[in-house]
Amino acid sequence: MNSTTPIVIDIQDYNDNYPEFHGHNKSVYTVFVREDTSINTNLKSFGKLIDKDSRENGAIDLTIVNGDVCLFTVNRVDEELFLKIKLANITLDYEKGPQHNTCIIKATDRGVNKLSSTATLSISITDVNDNAPHINNTDIIKNLSRDAVSKTVVVDSIPATDIDSGENGMILYEIALSAHSSRFIIDPATGNITVNTPLLSVQKDEIQLTVIVSDKGVPSLSATAQVTIRLQDDNPRPYFEKSENVTIQEHTPILNGILAKIKAYDRRDGVISVCDCLYLLDTDRNDIIIENDTGVIKFIHSDYTLDREEEIRGHIIIGVIAIDKGEPPKESPTMEFKIIIKDINDQVPVFTKIHYTFEIFQHAPNGFNIGKVVAVDLDENPETLYSINITESSVGSVVEIDNSTGKIVKSGNMSLSSAQNVQMKGNVFAQDGKDLKKSRSHAEITITIEFDDKNNHTPVFEKSEYNAAIDWNLAAGYKIVDVVAEDADVGKEGNITYSIIDGNTRGFFSINSSGAVLLKYQLDSSIGDKDTVIVELIVKAEDKGIIPKNSNASVIIRISGKNPGTCIQGAEHSKQLLNIESERDNWSYALYGLVGALCLAILMSFAFLYKWRTSPVSETTPPVGKMKYFDNPIPYDHLKKRETVEYSHSNESFDPPSRNCDFSDDKDQYQRVTEPEGEARYRRPPDNKHLHSSRPLSFEEPTPDYPVYEFEGKVTKPTIPSTSRTSENC
Structure with a gap:
């Protein structure tokens, strides 16, 4: 148990x-x-x-x-x-x-x-931004003359500190927005306050500014200081409220030559009024004057006009000064008075050169930029149209010009028959696009077609064959071998680019700009199923000449070691390439089938058309109504026997031919008249039977060179075409 x-x-x-x-x-x-x-x-x-x-x-x-x-x-x-x-x-x-x-x-x-x-x-x-800036003096009072000019210093600085560290302790100054804050400027780093615009027009005798002192912390903390500016009056300077301008049209007189009347202002006993001043111009011009007592600015002559193109930037700027009659006299800041000259289209484009010369290589591609011509129109917003006319050329007019830019490009074949340079000569024209009635300006142009493009040398490899040995398990990006080629040309003609043009079946290899052959993907058995595989790549070195020159070299790569099969990255790449090739083949077959079907349809259409045109017409009862060209009720054999019949254009009868023909024997059964009197006559067929009783022929349609028949109602009448008849037919 x-x-x-x-x-x-x-x-x-x-x-x-x-x-x-x-x-x-x-x-x-x-x-x-x-x-x-x-x-x-x-x-x-x-x-x-x-x-x-x-x-x-x-x-x-x-x-x-x-x-x-x-x-x-x-x-x-x-x-x-x-x-x-x-x-x-x-x-x-x-x-x-x-x-x-x-x-x-x-x-x-x-x-x-x-x-x-x-x-x-x-x-x-x-540190945390928990301390606001501290201002040493928060109530600042300053005296300032009312006629202080721009940049006059009001406050040297506003001392302030912040005990925080870093950006939490950095201080910025600004003036809070108010009625007169724009008349002053403050330095954001020091708090220095200066005058920005004149104060003569300020009605108050005291200006209050609020200065905000803040740190750069997040969130920002701040403190404020009050700055009181007391304006002092001791015969303040006269001033102008603002600058003025006037617009006139060029080459057009204005009434009495008067441009404008200006006013200066002055303060007396705290009251601002129009200044009883002496007005002066601050300018070197002698064609514009000012009336000293009234401030009227005008031309020296009443019919004087201006030319916009003669003035820099199309306008005139002069300075105006007002001087009061106080003791001592005070002078106002200079006011800017601007005369804007409105343009009229009175200029034509003028070329910057009288003769342009360009060069181009004979084999340059179409669209190649040969050069550019420039015509200047001094009018405002000009529109210039360019054209070109080649008057002397052995290769034809093979250039074009852009009508809006003046850019000249190649537009045709410039191949030269000899090893010498050839010149094209002609003229370029420029016209005002806004007024085509104006005359065109022109300049001569010479274009030299150069025979040699300076690409005289072909890239040459140091070796015609490069050899390298690699293992199957190398990682992508591995450098296999360097190929080197040299070109004796200089400039772009001597620059070389490399490419693999053959042997790279699955795209496992690549080559960079310096000639290094690299492993692009890790190898697999799609390049070969044996342990040792030999791959031969053909590498091309090509220069950058307008007509590139190139040479080739072989790169033989021996791959040895244990073949890894198709379970790595390269296999997937190869599979993708195979899928792409397969899809491309399928599309090719579909395209070939479509083209073949189209060709077959075209051949069948031609065969059907030929059969239809050459088949005999069946003898049928003619339809009721009016029959058209090809509705032939008479058998083809009958028509063939009657090919010598000739007819008159008369609606009364058909007359037999009369060209030396004898019909006395009346053997020709086609010539016997059988029609009743009053009807159109025609010849019977051999069986001596009526074809159809008919009425007079109608010639509504032009007579073609093939049988034509008309039928009206139930009674029909054939119309037989005329045929030349010779004595041999008789």
Whole structure:
């Protein structure tokens, strides 16, 4: 007898593992804490603490060894370590308190033989933008003369500080928007305030500006300062409210030659009024004057006119100054007075040269840019049309010109019959596109067709054959061999490009611009199923001449080692290429089939047409109504026998031919008249039967050179075409 009893073996854990800190750098944790962190702030985990023992041996107690200086405690939740501020009354302050705190953490398990580990916490307090800029003087008062000119300094600087660090402590100045804020400019870095525009027109005696001082923190904090500017009046300068301009048309007189009347203003006893001033012009021109007492600006002669094309940029700018009669006299800032001259189309395009010369290589492609001619029209927004006329050329007029740009390009064959340069000569014309009645300007043009394109040398390889040996398992991108070719030409004709033109069946190889033959994809058995495979590539070196020259070299690559089969990257590439080739073949077959079907349809159409045109007409009862050209009711054999019949265009009768023919024997049965009197006469067929009774012929249609019949109603009458009859027929 046999019996079994289960045995339970309880393996007791032995405390043989120390607590392990994870996520540190050489037992040091570096943690950054913002200065606005409080006891209630939940910080992110900074590491892990693990003990591989179980039960009490794996339970861990954490303590801070230097708790007297450490501002934080460490909690462990599911192996994650979290930092927390120790006490609620601890406030972190980057600007005032310590910016760095170091704590030593000790982890001890609860085993009989307690094991422990330590780690260091390096805590950096980071700055928060919690301090606004501080302005030393928030109430600034300055005195300023009302006639102060632009860039006059009002306030040198506004000192301010921000105790935050970095961008949180960087300061910017700006003037808050107000009624007169645009009259002043402030330096954003220093707070320097200067005059921007004259203050003479300001009615108030005091201007209030609010200056905002802000930092670059996010969000930004700011403070403000008040700047009071008191305007001082001691015979202030006269001023103009704004600059003025006038528009006139060129070559057109204006009434009394007057351009404009200007006014200056002055302040007296706090009241602004039109100035009793002396007006002067600040200009070197002598064709424009100003009346000193009235401020009237006019031409020196009443019928004087301006030419827009003679003025720089098509307008005139002169300065105007007003001088008051105070003691001492004050002079106003110079006002800009602008005369805008409106254009009329009074100019023609004029070429910048009287003779243009260009060169082109004889085999340059069509569309090649030969050169450009330029004609200048001084009118505003001109529209110039170009044309070309070749008057002397051995190769014909093989150039074209863009009628809007003047660009000349090649448009035909320039092949030369000899090894000498040939010149084309002619004229180019330019016309005003806005007025085609104006005369055209022209210039001569000579285009030299050069026989030699300077590409005299062919690239030459250092070797005609390059050899290399590689292994099957090389990675893609491996450089197999360098091929080198040289071209003795200079410039672009000597620059060489390389390409593989044959032997690269599956695209496993490539060549770069410097001639390095590379492995593009990892090899597989689609290039060969043996362990040793020889691949021969044909490499072409080609220069960049207008007519490129090239030469070839062989690259023989021996692939050896263990053939990897078709399970790697190259196989997939080969499969894709095979699929592409297969799809391309399918489309080719479909195209061939479509072309064949089309050709067959065309042949069948021609056969049907030929059969229809040559088949005899069946003898049937003619249809009722009017029959057209090919509706022939008479058998073809009958028509053939009557081919010598001739007829008159008269509706009365058919007359027999009279060209020396004798019908006295009346043997020709076709000539016997059988028609009743009054009807059109015609000749009977050999069987002496009436074809049809008929009415007079109708000649509504032109007479063709083949049988034509007409039928009206139920009575029909054949119309037989005329045929030349000779004495031999008689």
